[in-house]
Amino acid sequence: MRGRSTVALLLLALASPATAEDHVVSQKGKRFDPESVRVRVGDRVLFQNDDETTHNVFSRTQGAAFNVGLQEPGSSSPVTFEKAGPVEVRCAIHPGMKMVIEVAE
Amino acid sequence: MDRPTFCLLALGLLGLGAQLATAAPPAAIDHDAPAREALRVSYARPAATPFPPDNAWSAARETLGRTLFFDPRLSASGIIACATCHNPGLSWGDGLARGVGHQSKTLRRRSPTLLNVAWAEALFWDGRAFTLEEQALGPIASPDEMNMPLEQLVPKIQAVAGYEVLFERAYPGEGISTQTIAKAIATFERTVVSATAPFDRWIAGDESAISKEAAHGFELFNNKAKCASCHAGWRFTDDSFHDIGAPGEDRGRAGVLEGIEAMEYAFKTPTLRDVDRRGPYLHDGSEPTLESVVELYDLGGRVKRPSLSKDITPLNLTAEESRAVVAFMRTLTSDDALVTVPRLPR
Numbered sequence: 001m002r003g004r005s006t007v008a009l010l011l012l013a014l015a016s017p018a019t020a021e022d023h024v025v026s027q028k029g030k031r032f033d034p035e036s037v038r039v040r041v042g043d044r045v046l047f048q049n050d051d052e053t054t055h056n057v058f059s060r061t062q063g064a065a066f067n068v069g070l071q072e073p074g075s076s077s078p079v080t081f082e083k084a085g086p087v088e089v090r091c092a093i094h095p096g097m098k099m100v101i102e103v104a105e
Numbered sequence: 106m107d108r109p110t111f112c113l114l115a116l117g118l119l120g121l122g123a124q125l126a127t128a129a130p131p132a133a134i135d136h137d138a139p140a141r142e143a144l145r146v147s148y149a150r151p152a153a154t155p156f157p158p159d160n161a162w163s164a165a166r167e168t169l170g171r172t173l174f175f176d177p178r179l180s181a182s183g184i185i186a187c188a189t190c191h192n193p194g195l196s197w198g199d200g201l202a203r204g205v206g207h208q209s210k211t212l213r214r215r216s217p218t219l220l221n222v223a224w225a226e227a228l229f230w231d232g233r234a235f236t237l238e239e240q241a242l243g244p245i246a247s248p249d250e251m252n253m254p255l256e257q258l259v260p261k262i263q264a265v266a267g268y269e270v271l272f273e274r275a276y277p278g279e280g281i282s283t284q285t286i287a288k289a290i291a292t293f294e295r296t297v298v299s300a301t302a303p304f305d306r307w308i309a310g311d312e313s314a315i316s317k318e319a320a321h322g323f324e325l326f327n328n329k330a331k332c333a334s335c336h337a338g339w340r341f342t343d344d345s346f347h348d349i350g351a352p353g354e355d356r357g358r359a360g361v362l363e364g365i366e367a368m369e370y371a372f373k374t375p376t377l378r379d380v381d382r383r384g385p386y387l388h389d390g391s392e393p394t395l396e397s398v399v400e401l402y403d404l405g406g407r408v409k410r411p412s413l414s415k416d417i418t419p420l421n422l423t424a425e426e427s428r429a430v431v432a433f434m435r436t437l438t439s440d441d442a443l444v445t446v447p448r449l450p451r
Contacts, residue, residue: 030343053334054415056365067364092362093371094345095227095235 022078025099026050027057027071032089032099040104041084047077056092061085064103067092144327148308150339154223154295160238160288162295165274170293172271172447173286178261180251182207187244187290190216193444196379197297202390207252213355215390220378223295226344230372230388233361237291242283255283262286267450299378302439305339315436322433325422330402330430334416341377341437347414350406351387359412369412381435395431403427 020042026033028050039045047057049071057077058067064087068077081087081103091097156162173179177186185207190199197219199205204212214230222228228240244250245258253261262268263281276285304323306314315323326332337343346358348370358368372388386392392401401407405419422430 030345054367056367058362067362070365070367092346092358092365092368094343095232096344098226 020044020080022046024048027055027091027097030091030094030097032091032097035099036102037099038102038104039081041082042080043103044078044080045101047071047079049073049075049077054093055097057089058092059087059089061087145308145310147337148304148339150301150305151224154298156223156292156295157236157238160292162292163275165271166276166289166292167296168447169271169275170289170291172268172449173262173290174293175446176449178265178449179245179253179258180207181253181257182251185251187241188446190244190250191219193297196220196382198383200383202385204250206250207248210249212249214388215385217373217375218379218383219294219297220299220376221340222297224340227346227373231358231361232344232346232373237294238284238287241287241290241294258286259283265450271450300439300441302378302437304433304436305439307436316432318429319432319436321426322429322431325426325430326433329426330399330420330422331416332402332430335374336377341380342374345374346371347374347416348406348410348412349387349401349417350404350408350410350413351389351391351401352408353389353391355389357388366412367414370410371412371414377434377437379438379441381438395434396427399427399430 019040021039021044023037023039023043023045025037025045026048030051030053032047037045047068049055050073052073054073055071056068057071057079059065063083064081064085066079068079071077081101084103084105087101087103089099089101154162160166174187174191177184177189179186190204191197192199199216201216203214204216206212217230222237225237226235228234228237229243234240234243242255245253246255259281268281272279272281272285272289275289279285303314304319307320326336335343335345335347346368348357348367349372351370353370356369358371358373359365362368380386381395384390384392384394386395386398392398399422402417403420403422406413406417
């Protein structure tokens with residue numbers, strides 16, 4: 001019985017997002033806000049389009065490349081960062097929108 | 106002033122403040138002081154030209170960059186310089202519908218102006234380069250353009266005795282390399298900045314600097330015609346990419362960035378500085394005049410594809426309004442200082 005509880009706790013710990021956090025980055029006025037965010041490996045960043053125009057979020061950073069596609073106004077796109085290091089993020093439509101996600105171990 | 110009027114005014118001022126803080130498209134111009142001030146700030150010219158920390162400006166770097174820019178030996182044929190397609194006498198373009206490259210090959214896109222590229226966020230019509238240093242070598246190495254393989258370019262420049270001292274002054278100890286060639290050209294390109302145009306004088310308060318028709322065109326530009334949604338700020342571009350409904354098979358930004366439908370047939374929003382001297386227009390020169398460009402937007406695009414920007418919708422401009430928008434765009438041309446062609450080293 002005790003062994004079963006230990007296994008259950010272990011599984012819970014493995015599955016639990018207790019150490020992972022959500023961070024929100026707003027897209028407003030054709031800018032990311034904030035333009036620099038520190039997260040930890042496994043954290044999730046929600047890119048929230050608070051503008052009245054369509055946006056996109058992508059990165060070409062090696063090992064962390066992603067592309068969320070087109071974001072309609074009001075929509076939100078979650079991205080989980082799995083590798084430590086800086087990730088440069090931009091909007092494909094508005095290249096003036098750029099920011100850095102600093103991913104720590 | 107009664108209370109409702111005061112409240113409305115306060116809300117209006119708050120709205121203007123919010124627009125300034127977020128660099129959103131400016132509010133309507135109605136010639137009252139707060140609106141004019143908001144627009145003045147929104148279209149204000151920057152005080153200084155930005156240079157990156159790893160390629161700061163120096164006179165020696167600008168001189169070297171200018172020399173390379175005008176040197177046709179950077180091409181395989183020895184007859185095409187950067188300045189061939191980016192001719193300062195033609196507002197740093199070539200006046201052609203599409204560029205002409207190696208062995209007189211007609212290229213698929215128009216040569217963009219270099220005016221104010223120091224502030225550009227993405228280079229080329231499809232935005233495939235993030236920096237001028239990255240961009241500068243592209244046309245040199247392209248087989249269709251200057252056709253100069255970079256591994257051959259460096260020894261070719263090294264063989265010109267006069268260049269050694271220019272490189273040493275500009276980048277001491279770094280030698281002649283593709284990196285220093287790109288950095289020098291980028292430095293020179295960053296010095297290509299539009300002078301003050303009639304519009305700049307008008308927005309600063311000189312009412313006589315532009316005509317009433319042009320001033321009306323500016324109001325339309327910011328409101329009914331929606332131009333300022335993308336042609337924003339003092340450069341009259343936010344560097345954004347859109348399918349504006351121009352005919353053609355060129356996939357534009359989608360060719361370098363897959364996976365976003367809206368980037369199909371999307372091209373970079375060009376600056377409007379000196380625009381009346383830089384026709385024909387669009388990425389392929391397919392619109393012969395400013396009037397025809399305004400017609401394209403008034404129609405909500407000539408081609409309706411799934412990728413058509415949601416910002417492109419019929420405008421229902423009257424003929425008078427279309428003429429006013431064009432009249433406004435003609436106030437963006439400046440009488441820039443003449444450019445000195447350098448004496449090339451031998």
